[in-house]
Each structure stands twice: as C-alpha cells, then as structure tokens.
Amino acid sequence: xxxxxxxxxxxxxxxxxxxxxxxxxxxxxxxxxxxxxxxxxxxxxxxxxxxxxxxxxxxxxxxxxxxxxxxxxxxxxxxxxxxxxxxxxxxxxxxxxxxxxxxxxxxxxxxxxxxxxxxxxxxxxxxxxxxxxxxxxxxxxxxxxx
Ligand SMILES: Nc1ncnc2c1ncn2[C@@H]1O[C@H](COP(=O)(O)OP(=O)(O)O)[C@@H](O)[C@H]1O
Ligand SMILES: [Mg+2]
Numbered sequence: 001x002x003x004x005x006x007x008x009x010x011x012x013x014x015x016x017x018x019x020x021x022x023x024x025x026x027x028x029x030x031x032x033x034x035x036x037x038x039x040x041x042x043x044x045x046x047x048x049x050x051x052x053x054x055x056x057x058x059x060x061x062x063x064x065x066x067x068x069x070x071x072x073x074x075x076x077x078x079x080x081x082x083x084x085x086x087x088x089x090x091x092x093x094x095x096x097x098x099x100x101x102x103x104x105x106x107x108x109x110x111x112x113x114x115x116x117x118x119x120x121x122x123x124x125x126x127x128x129x130x131x132x133x134x135x136x137x138x139x140x141x142x143x144x145x146x
Pocket of ligand 1: 036
C-alpha cells in the first residue's frame with residue numbers, strides 16, 4: 001500500500017510523521033530514505049513526539065545510533081534510531097549489532113536504510129522523502145506485508 005503526501009514545512013512533516021506513527025505496531029522496523037536535508041531526521045522527530053519521548057536528538061551517540069524511551073497508551077516503549085550515513089561496510093554494521101538492535105525495540109527507525117539492501121526484507125514500512133522545493137517535500141509511505 002502506497003500513500004503520498006506533500007509537506008510545505010518542517011512542522012507539516014512532523015505532523016505527517018505523528019499520524020504515520022499512530023498506525024505503527026510493536027516490532028515495526030521503518031526505513032527512512034532520501035537525500036541529505038530531505039527531512040528524515042525531522043520525520044523521526046515527529047515519531048518521537050507521538051511516543052512522548054524526551055528530546056535526545058543531540059545526544060553524544062547521535063547521529064549513528066540513539067535510544068529513546070517513550071510511552072504509548074500509558075505503556076513504556078523503547079525506540080531504536082539509526083542513521084547509517086557514515087557507515088561504510090556491512091561488516092561495520094554487523095559489528096555494532098545492527099540486526100539485534102532492530103528486533104529488540106518496540107519500534108526501530110533507520111535513516112539511509114537503502115545503503116544496505118541486504119537488510120531490505122526486515123523493514124515493515126518505508127518512508128521516502130524528496131526535496132521538491134525550498135520548504136516543500138514529497139513523502140511517500142509504503143507499508144510492507146509482514
Ligand atoms: N517540509 C519540510 N520537511 C522537513 N524538513 C524541512 C522542510 N522544509 C524545510 N526543512 C528543513 O530541511 C532540513 C531537513 O533536515 P533533516 O531532517 O536533518 O534531513 P535529513 O535527516 O534527511 O538529512 C531541516 O533543516 C528542516 O528545517
Ligand atoms: Mg538525518
């Protein structure tokens with residue numbers, strides 16, 4: 001199932017992300033793709049807002065990997081967020097325990113997931129962001145069968 005949205009501001013992208021997050025389930029693994037500055041991290045911020053996470057987007061381990069604690073319907077949930085931009089090899093990814101981290105959170109989100117197609121079958125949804133202007137972005141969401 002493919003859905004397409006147009007966003008005209010960072011706030012609209014976060015709003016779209018919050019609505020997307022409302023449809024996620026335990027065990028989901030989301031791939032975020034799009035060029036540098038497309039809004040992947042902005043979209044992730046919207047997801048963390050939906051789950052009431054403390055803002056940790058500038059912690060020391062960011063940008064490679066970050067863990068967020070949040071809540072959904074009063075239950076505590078853990079989110080794992082990767083940004084593979086600086087990861088050079090599959091070996092490097094395996095060494096940090098990438099696959100284990102993906103499967104051990106309520107939700108995992110991976111920026112630059114498309115760099116490692118070896119893991120493509122793990123993703124339950126794909127969000128592609130594309131620059132269409134200074135502040136405008138196309139957001140294409142695909143939910144995969146799981
Ligand atoms: N409609 C929009 N959606 C998302 N970000 C936008 C939008 N318009 C402008 N921006 C800006 O673009 C940048 C996106 O950065 P970021 O989310 O870090 O991108 P990425 O993680 O894809 O490299 C931010 O500075 C944000 O303020
Ligand atoms: Mg980013």
